Amino acid sequence: MAVTLTRMDDIAIATVENPPVNAVNYAVRQGLLEALVQTEADEEIRATILICAGRTFVAGADIREFGQPPKPPHLPDVITLLEGATKPWVAAIHGSALGGGLEIALGCHYRIATPSARLGLPEVTLGLIPGAGGTVRLPRLVAAETALDMITGGKPVAAPKALDSGLIDALADGDLQEAALRFARQRLGETLPLPLSAQSPNLPRDAEDWKTRQRRVLDRARGQAAPRAALEILDTALTAPAKEALEQERETFLRLKSHPESAALRHVFFAERAAGQLPRLKGAEPGPLDHIGIIGGGTMGAGITAACLLADLPVTMIERDTDACDAGRARVTDILDDAQRRGLIDASRHAALLSQLTTATDYAALAAADLVIEAVFEDMATKHAVFKALDTHTRPVCILASNTSYLDINEMARATAHPERIIGLHFFSPAHVMKLLELIVTDRASDRALATGLALGKRLRKLTVPAGVCDGFIGNRILSSYRRDTDAILQDGATPSQIDQAMRDFGFPMGIFEMQDLAGLDISWAMRKRRAATRDPDERYVDIADTLCEAGRLGRKTGRGWYLYTDGKTPIPDPEVEQIIAQSAEAAGITRRAFDPDEIITRILTAMQHEGQEILNENIAERASDIDVVMINGYGFPRWRGGPMYMAGHRDS
């Protein structure tokens, strides 16, 4: 039974139990309906507590049911009946009340939540709008501005904030069920509040401010359908009678449910949950993570250190001398300062986290480490020296990881005494911010080493995607591949700004040339020089980027790269670059021609998909959807398009 009814004297307790997250499926809808009928019919019952078993309140409608035709009773109808109950219902919320879960709570007469609970309407992140009354009831309970933020942004709010905005009536002190029972008893003599759909909406406080908020939503939406639909439906909810707004909301929800954008976003939802599952690790035990070592306090090392500290993992950072130790500590402090400025941590937590950082110049400080990550200069000899020192100074059970983004970790492992403990942990910059982590599966890595890498990713709340050893692993290998192709498109006739514009219109936050200017052109220049000797002579090689670098155009930091930067940040197309491109084409005997944006995007997608297929053929990626997860979370591929492999027709998650 998905919903069971018990009694505490004259108060009924309806408990939803549908693990793992109490998602609303047919059984839950039917169970709620039956509980409602029974509590209404039983004269001895004076109120009902709606509570959930397990780790959370109802986390939304069951997304797995979305591919099938809806089966009655429909959730909007159940909630309308709930709202019309003649005796009070109190939603007792712990964990997350999301989507359909929050909509059920809005159908109850009161809401009480544990202080750690979160409440939200994340439908827009699945390409949807709330479909069970959320857009209509929410602005009748909280300010229109709060409703707009929650419905169009999809971000859940914490219970204390929900209390301030009026979304919940009380925070639960101690045991949730006890608190809800006390709350219900106190209200027994009171008149039942009017159902939210019978109340008037809270109108925007200021017309100009409202317009600004709407514009901001549309700007962020970049062509996505759901945020735009959410704005339209919220307007209806604020102006039309509730019944009409509810009908329109349902129609829009059903239309969006069958829209390709929602199908793509649902694919990503499940792809992100499938990523990080390595079948060979079933039953493997990770090692402890009580003491982390980081070699190198540069940008990457400091970012990884901060990520570990913020996850309450003590860190020992090794640097070559005390000045470098101080510089590393200063970089970590800067990151924590920024977290404090943004309200993510307070001063006392800042101090507590920094007290967990030790710096040292002697590897002997890592004698008790459980996992060490090296983030030193990308040079094989330097890496060998680091692993040699780690071989000597760490315990054999300590897992050793390289953060290299392209060097051969198998080669590093072979040069150590215990290659089975060597893995790769490829963080993305800034390491404390970016969600993506590639776990590099070296040839001889033990299950324990890999399970520990995954456990670290989980602890840091990263999306950890396993990848085999190859040049660039999954993400950088695909990036190199389409970067080569965009250089070829330039030589064939397009300009950097045409390519960047096409990518932005497709949904990337920035184009590939703007991105290179931001990162600096010198790193890939050095890599191209390193590979020059082994490059396939039959492969088309475009020399435009090399010419730019030789002319000192290294990107934003030198004021010139693919673009000109007069104010340090705004890319301005530069005739000098166009001349370099034209000369390169002429030297290669190419007659340049015009490209339209569709052709540019098709070429880029084809390059990504072709390389992705090679990666699958070589078993570098575990599944096609892992490639989508990498490109979306590390390289700005628009989430609502599902990822390059999804667009190519792969459906493996």
Ligand code: 3H9
């Ligand atoms: C909606 O409600 C529409 C309504 O407005 C209208 C209806 C008419 N359905 O994330 P986790 C699975 S739209 C099915 O790893 P966590 C998930 O796949 C919905 N399954 O746990 C995973 O399965 P597995 C609006 C779901 O603790 C397992 O549960 N709601 C659903 O890190 C554990 O998930 C949302 O968008 C679902 N709705 O995070 C909320 N949710 O073990 C989506 C989860 O097989 N959910 N699963 O891999 C979440 O944000 C997180 O899951 C949550 C827990 C925060 C709840």
